[in-house]
Amino acid sequence: MANFYMSNKDWNTLQNYARYAYDEHTSEIGGFLIAEQDKDNKWKMHKPVILKQVISSGNTVLDKDALSEYYVKTAMKMKDKPFQFVWWHSHHTMEVFWSGTDLTAIDEFSNGQMSISLVINLKQEYKLRVNLWHPYKMHEDVEMDIINKPKTKVVPKPIRDNVDKLCDKPSTFVYPKTNTLSKKTYNQLSVWQQKPLDLEMVQVESKIDNILMDYLTSLDFQEYQISVNKLNYELKKSKSELRCGLVKEPEHEKFLFAAMATFNADDWVYPKGSKWSFEDKCIEYDIEGEEDEPIEYGGYHNVGTAL
Numbered sequence: 001m002a003n004f005y006m007s008n009k010d011w012n013t014l015q016n017y018a019r020y021a022y023d024e025h026t027s028e029i030g031g032f033l034i035a036e037q038d039k040d041n042k043w044k045m046h047k048p049v050i051l052k053q054v055i056s057s058g059n060t061v062l063d064k065d066a067l068s069e070y071y072v073k074t075a076m077k078m079k080d081k082p083f084q085f086v087w088w089h090s091h092h093t094m095e096v097f098w099s100g101t102d103l104t105a106i107d108e109f110s111n112g113q114m115s116i117s118l119v120i121n122l123k124q125e126y127k128l129r130v131n132l133w134h135p136y137k138m139h140e141d142v143e144m145d146i147i148n149k150p151k152t153k154v155v156p157k158p159i160r161d162n163v164d165k166l167c168d169k170p171s172t173f174v175y176p177k178t179n180t181l182s183k184k185t186y187n188q189l190s191v192w193q194q195k196p197l198d199l200e201m202v203q204v205e206s207k208i209d210n211i212l213m214d215y216l217t218s219l220d221f222q223e224y225q226i227s228v229n230k231l232n233y234e235l236k237k238s239k240s241e242l243r244c245g246l247v248k249e250p251e252h253e254k255f256l257f258a259a260m261a262t263f264n265a266d267d268w269v270y271p272k273g274s275k276w277s278f279e280d281k282c283i284e285y286d287i288e289g290e291e292d293e294p295i296e297y298g299g300y301h302n303v304g305t306a307l
Helices: 008-025 064-077 100-107 157-166 196-218 221-237 250-262 278-284
Strands: 004-007 030-037 043-050 053-055 060-062 083-090 114-120 126-132 138-142 145-147 242-244 269-271 275-277 303-305
Touching: 004 008, 008 043, 008 083, 008 114, 008 145, 008 157, 030 060, 030 064, 043 083, 043 114, 043 157, 060 064, 083 100, 100 114, 196 221, 196 242, 196 250, 196 269, 221 242, 221 250, 250 278, 275 278
Parallel strands: 004 043, 004 145, 083 114
Antiparallel strands: 030 043, 030 083, 053 060, 114 126, 126 138, 242 269, 275 303
C-alpha cells in the first residue's frame, strides 16, 4: 500500500468538481484536501473542498481572503492532529503534468517544512507531488491508493451548486492588434483564455515538458533534438500558430539542465514566424553552465525560426 491514500468517495468528489467546471465553463478548478497522518504513519487525504476562485481554461486563481479563512478554520479543527494541507487542481481533458504556473504556485507553499500538491484530469489520471523545503529542497512524485475506486456518474447537485456559487470567470481580455503575441498574452494568471490557441499553448507546454523529462532520463541530446523537430513538424502540419524552441548547438547542451530548472513553461514556446534564441533566454535568466561560465555570444544566434 502506498504512503498516501484516498477514499473512492473523496476521489469522486474531485472528479465531479473537475467534470462540472469543464462541462459548464470549459475550465480548470482547484481547492484543498487535508492529508492526515494515521496510526500507521500513512497519509489519508480527505475533506476535499473548493474555495472562492476565478477559473479559466488554463488556470485557477484562489481568493486570498477565502484562502486565509480556510487555513485558520482548518488549523483550529486539526490543531491536535498531524496533518498537511494538499492543494489540488484539475487539468480537465489535458494530460496531468506540472506546468510552469503550477510550479510557481507550489513554490508559494514553501514557508513550511513540507507541502503536497495533486493534479487530476477527467481520464481519472493524477500526479501527486511531495515537496520538502527544509533543511534541503527536494521533491518527488509519489503513488496514491484510491480505495475501491468506481466510475463516477452524475455530478451531484451540491457539487454543481458549489461551483456555481464560488467560481467566477475573469473579465474579458481584449487581444492587441499585432502580428506578434507578447508573453503577457499567454499569462495564465491574468487572462480568460477565450481563443483555442490559449488552450493549445498549455497542451504544447505539456508536450515539450515530456520531451525534456525524457532527456533527463536518457541524456540523449540528439534524441531530444529529433523529438523537438518532430513536435514542430506536427504543429506545422496541424496549422498551429505555435512552435517550440530548440537547443541546436551541441556546445550549448551544458546549459540545458540549468535552463530546464529556470525557464518558465512558456519560455520554450513561441509564435510562428518569430525568432527564438536559446542564448538570449539563458542571458535573460543569467544561466551558467556546468563549468560556471555564463553563456556568451559566439558571433551568431542560435535561433529556432518557425517552420
